Structure formats: structure tokens, C-alpha cells
Amino acid sequence: MTVQKTDTPLRPENFFKLVEGRIHNIQLRRNLKRATSTSLLKRSEVVADFENWEEMRTEAYEIKKQVIDHLSDYLEEFENNATKNGITVHYAVDAVEARNLVLDICERCHAKTVVKAKSMVSEEIDLRHALEKIGIETIETDLGEYIVQLANEIPSHITAPALHKSREEIGELFSEQLHIPFTSEPEKLTQVARNVLRKKFLDAEVGISGVNFAVAKTGSICIVENEGNARLSTTMPRVHIALMGIEKLLPDLNALSLFLKLLARSATGQRMTSYTSLINGPRRETEPDGPDEMHVVIIDNGRTRMLSAEKLREALYCIRCGACMNVCPVYQKIGGHSYGSIYSGPIGSVLTPIFNGIDKAKHLPYASSLCGACSEICPVKIDIHHMLLWLRKRVVERKGSKLFERVIFRCWMLAMRSKPLYEFSSKLLRWFSPIMVTKNESMRIPVWSKTRDFPPLASQSFREMWFRNKTNK
């Protein structure tokens, strides 16, 4: 069953429409369930390696807190050491500036082809379209991102960008776009991608990557991956450009060692990914290969806004593992695209209002049951669900909620405060429910029931059952 493509643009403002288009999609929900439950199972297996996993999370939190509390010091230290290593360090205040910096470097070295390894920040600044506009062929080399690029979509998950696609859909896509006979076997499809992309790695003049961690003490960047595309993108082309947010710093290799233990386990349930590269600079004179030129672009793009909001500061500790998405009961049902943003799931519902503006993304903090599973699983102990609650408060303060909702909540508050009123309301609801019951006995509530099932009401309330049993004794 092919995924129904909705025409609703992928923007956080369109959250309700996007959810409506996806909530009834059984294939999508199956894909999501399979992918998220596999990741969670593997994660618990490898987390069991450590008796002191909780202490590790606490230490990670404290290290990140220190880095963010002294951000300028660490940035300065990183810049000095990286420059000593032969890296050219640039700063960009916003997306426009970051794009222009990269475009300048590419134009200067007459780049015709650019190979891109996974970088969330590059999606944030919409780099690929800017490069393509000036005629530079830009290839996403991570298999999932490559698939998403061919399909002209945005990634739906931080570590598994093509999570929303079945193998048949990918087979059709490859057959159409790459003019090959149809196959839906993952092994064959991967081989096709390997052959197509191998040539690009070897021809490209520039390789662009993200940064998982930047080590201040050594002036190095660390990239974590499984496919080998980041290594190829940062080794074969003559020029390497690494993009990073200001918050990606760690103090030293000791901290890096801890974070590497946390990242792979939380993201993909692996003890270590196939390749972890610690890149110190461009090719040394005695080395036979590697890029001759290396740049690191340090990007703000709204992160300093997060710094100044005390309640949201912790969001800067995020290491983009995606564990919160895997465990979120809402994400598991609606998938990443429903959020209309490259940052989806629980942490995405904090980041998107900050990056896009709270008015544009006001629905996202409500895309949560506040169960707190995200905060519990976060390897860096970010208090995500409390941030979502705080953001809701901000939305209401800015009159972002509907009048109808405010009235309902006022009524609810009155009922919860008064025992007789509460009991009366619950009896009233059960008397009137037969009017709203459909054939399959779940209650229909206007608008709300379009994307939700309400379980049938019991004939007695728990209180009634309790008292009936007591008197029967």
C-alpha cells in the first residue's frame, strides 16, 4: 500500500492537517512501530552493559552544562586549537550568512559537484537548495538522505531519514529516478546506491559534513557514522567544510569518550558505530591523501536565543540521538513529517518553536501526552517534557489557544475543585453518552474524533463500583 501523499506543505503551522493525513495510514504506522520498537529493544540491550548508566547521564549533563555556561571560553579554545591545526574557522550569525560562507568557498574552488554527509544544521539553513541554485550538483550521500533527496522530501527522523518509506516505495523511486529495473530487496537497492554514489565521492571538489562533537582542547571535530559516506566525503574531495552549531563543543577527549558511549547506544542501539572519525585538520605534508583545505563554520541561527531563555537552555545539550523520538507515543503514531519541521518528536517540539518562532509552531508543544518518557530516555538528561509544558504556558500567554479550549479548561478546573460538581459532571456525561456512541461503541466528539479514538465509557464510574462493593460486603 503506497503512502498517500498529502499536498499540505510541510510546515509546523499545518500540524493538524499533516496529522490528519497520516494518522489513518496503516502502512506508515506499521513502519514506524517496527522501526521504533527495534531501536528501543537494541538500546536496552546495550545500555545494560553499564550498571552506572544513570551516573553517566548525570555526568554528561554536568559536562554539557559547564560547556554551555562557559560557551565563549570553549569556543575561543576550540578556535585557537583548530586554527593551529590548519583549520580555517568561520562564524555565522544566521542561516543566510552560513549559506553565503559555504557558497563563497565552493565558488572559490570552482566546485561543480559537492558531496554531503548528514548534517542537521545544513538542513536547518537550507544549504542544498542554495548550492543547487548556483548550479552546483549537491548529492546527499547518507543512504536514507539520498532516498529522501530523490523523493524530494524532508527527512522524517534524525537517524533514519527514510523511516517513513517501505522497500517497495524505495524500489519504485530508484526505478523511476535511476532508470533501473524494479527491485525491492534492500541488499540490491543498497548496491545500486553504492555504485552511483561512489563515482560522486571520487569526482566531487568539495565535501560537506556536520559535526557530532567538537573537542575544544585538541581543536578537532568528531563525526560518527555507519555507512562510510562521511569518511569518504571528508577524505576524497580537495576541500572539506564542516558545519556545526555553537553548542556542539566538549571540553576534551575524556568527555568525548563518555559521549561516544552514550550516543551510539541511544541512537541506534550499537555499542559503537562502524566509523568514528576524529579529524584534526587538513592533510599533513607527509600524508598521501586527505583534503588540502579544511573549514569549520560555527553557526548561531537562534541558539543564543535558547541560551537567554533560562527554561530552554538545556535544549542546547541535545546530542541529536533521536532516542526521544523512538520512545514518544505521539511520534510513534504520527511520524516525523507530521511536525512539519526537520526537528521532530519531543526535542523537535522544543527546538522548532525557538528556530521558527513560537507563533508558527504553537501546536508542537501540545503534540505530547507529557508522559515524560523522553526525559527519562535522554542520555544527557534534558527535562524535555517540562520544557514542553513551559512552552504551552507561553503559547497561552500569547493568546495562542482557542477561546473554546480556554472555556473548556475553565469548566474542567471548576469541576476538579468541587467534589459534588465532579461527581455530577461524570454522571451527566454517562447519561448523555448514548447519544454520541457510534456502531463500534467509541464516543464521537466533534473535530476531536477525526484523529482520535475515545474508548467506550463504562456503565459505572470507579467510585460507584467501589461504594457498591463496600456496601455489599
Next chain:
Amino acid sequence: MTSKEKIFRAITSASGQSHSPDKVDFTTRPRDNHSNFQKSNEDIIHRYMNAVERSGGKAFRFISLDEMLSWVKEFIKKDQCSRIYVSLDETLCRLAESISKFAKENDVEIKLHKDELLTESQRVELRKYLEVTDISLTKGLAGFADTGAVAIYSQAGEARAATLLPTTHICILNKENIYHDMDTALPVLEKLMIEKNPSAITFICGPSRTADIEKVLVTGVHGPKNFILCII
């Protein structure tokens, strides 16, 4: 104002609203490494080999260099490959003549890469050779028993592409260089950074892999399909 100044200004004004405690040196805090690995009585080499296999690679142990050499020769024959690359560090140097002779006898093209400075055209030639190489043989710096990873670094005499482009990568490691985990090996890595300052240190854990299509595991995506670790 430069962009750097703008960003630093924004950071300072943001931090001004909160009281940051003084910096702590986390390296001086003892890390409680009571991972279940270290509790096990299993021999570290055995543990390392299991970890390599668990991560999708293959691990072999040899008593001597000669024993390993005969295994390598057999492997090359079985693989029916046409082109191999050997990075000649001090250990692999001793095999150079023998493996070279074997390659000639079996119609296999071989490139022995010595620790020497290459010219631009030699570098281009080496790269072209590696683009069609089937098997590469290199030496590792350190192994981590908790994950089964091996650390390698960029250096004269070993191309970075040699552990990336070929279909099979065979990495040799001395058994003395196997550590419990990265934490224990940190002094070695720090020493390497200071003394040699390589452009890249890479930790390899198994073959290239992806699960981007329906979470089905496929190996040999962009990097080597086979990763083999030989302990001597």
C-alpha cells in the same frame, strides 16, 4: 562588528542573566567504570575477538607473523581478487618480499606502500589504484575490548582511502595494544595527537553498514563490505 563578536556578545548577555559556577576539570574526577566487561574473568583478547565478531567483523588470532602470512595468502587465493594494497609499517615490512612474490605467482597486482613522501602525481596514481583495489592490509594502533573497535590514524605509508575504498579491509593488531575501552587507551591517543598530529584518527568497528531501508541490515554500503582483524 564581526559575526564572531556578534555571537560572543549574544552569549555574554544571555549568560549575564544566569549565575554560572566556576569551571570544573572533569578529567580529575574519577570515572566509575564499573561496566560489566571489566568484571568478567574472560581473557581480554578473547573478549575483544568476540566484540569484533559481534559488530559484524571477523577476528583471527595468530601466534606468529608467519602463521598470519600463510592465512593471508590463503585468503587472497580464496577471494580470487585481482588487486591488493599493503601499507608497510615496521611489522608488515617483514612480509613485503614474501607477499610480493606470492602475488606475482598468483597473477595478483600488488602495491606496497612505504613510509615515504609522495609527489603530487604519485598521490594521484595511488588514489587511482585504490579505487579498484579489492583487499587492503594495514596496521592498527589500538583495540578496544568493550566495543571491538580498532583505532587507526593517517600517516605517510598508509592512505586514508586504503581503509575506505577496497571491498575488504584486513587490519593487523599487536595483542599488547588491546585495551578495555577508549578511556583506558586515552593516554595513547593523547600521545599520538601531540607527537604525530595526524589529520585524522579513525575508530573502525565492523564493516560499513546501513539499516536505512526498513531497518534491514545491509553491509558494504560505501565503505568496505568485509572487515577482518588479525591479532598477533
